Amino acid sequence: MEFAKYSVTVDIVIFSLHQTALNVLLIRRAAAPHKGKWAIPGGFVNSNESLATAARRELKEETDVGEVYLEQLYTFGEPKRDPRGRVITVAYFALVTRALAPRAGTDAAEAAWYSVNALPELAFDHAEILKYALQRLRYKLEYTAVGFELLPNEFTLTELQTAYEIVLGETLDKRNFRRRLLEAGILVETSKFRPGSDEGRGRPAQLYRYKKNAVTEVKARRLFP
Amino acid sequence: MEFAKYSVTVDIVIFSLHQTALNVLLIRRAAAPHKGKWAIPGGFVNSNESLATAARRELKEETDVGEVYLEQLYTFGEPKRDPRGRVITVAYFALVTRALAPRAGTDAAEAAWYSVNALPELAFDHAEILKYALQRLRYKLEYTAVGFELLPNEFTLTELQTAYEIVLGETLDKRNFRRRLLEAGILVETSKFRPGSDEGRGRPAQLYRYKKNAVTEVKARRLFP
DNA sequence: ACAAAAGTGTTCGATATACACCCATGT
């Protein structure tokens, strides 16, 4: 074909919860351009793999996770966004379940979790990508049940509520929260209990799991109006 | 850079209303591959233009429209989706205001509007793209006020309601519809009236315009729950 | 006068919100 060809990358905004903040995984660039600056992890798409496969591969390179929630976000393709030449990036966002030790990939000097409330200056147009991802995450959380993806397999209702509160940045009413999630029919109660989290004080909380495919089931039904 | 490069195209799902059906603009391919098959219009991205600019340019090549609603939809990049080699396409969807005579572009033998209820067999993975676009349009219509983009500048409330009914595929209550849209504060009434549409019979209807930026204003407030 | 389409309010049920106390456990 006689038409111009461009490099294509996938960049992945990886969200996770640590303590009381929503975090994103960033890498410090080991090479030019923007050497030394923090950036969203990503990489070039191989010629035999689909975009989603490339995203999943990059995700594995950065952090040891099994199944994760992964969704295509938006494609950024301004002509000058990369000084090396035209690079079109398909951005994804991922939700991972806990603070796994991040690995520095091949072209990264370092990898670290950053709270979304205290981000460093970012390379390329990554600030824009991240802003967009955050907006989408908040939006999705209100309308669907992706919140679980940020928690381990089994969790207490308080942990789940806290996760929602951290991401949405507002407090929620405990009774209303529990009623809504239980009535939505996306939770399965287990018979296990976990002792109070603060030094074992307090009444043990029941552990729940979520139904697989719950995310799609709840679609279009607003969870927190 | 030492990495593989790929062709990048933009494909645009152009929606419009004709009479009683939601239509899409399709072109018949003049060249291989899939010569003679119907396809979504699109083309290669030039090296100096952004993705959105490329989409807008292609849109103008296919149909003479001024301002239109244009939104990035999704990026499709399966390795084998185009037999010529790896082609990644950034799909957009557009809403245009009336049935402008479509023009056959450079690589099209023919262009025509097709009802989304009676589509021909489509080239490449375009059936998938179109299905996705339709789903997104319906979703957007419920949550935001994009419906106007399918109508001329001035319209009657009945016309607007009909547009919603056609796209959503269900009938709506007249009084509830009017109340909701008027209360949403996105309509401006004009002092003009249009004589009854069927041979001038019936009471003339008041014409409305919509506020610019209305689409973003209504975001996140569900219009038809 | 009649046919055709525009326009207009109210009632009822469902759902969201606001709110405070008792329960189980560890020390």
Add this chain to the structure above:
DNA sequence: ACATGGGTGTATATCGAACACTTTTGT
């Protein structure tokens, strides 16, 4: 016994759904 966090119900306000008649015009 007390400190800590888990768990539960009800009353009120708001919003959506259902529903039928009057008005204006052309013929």
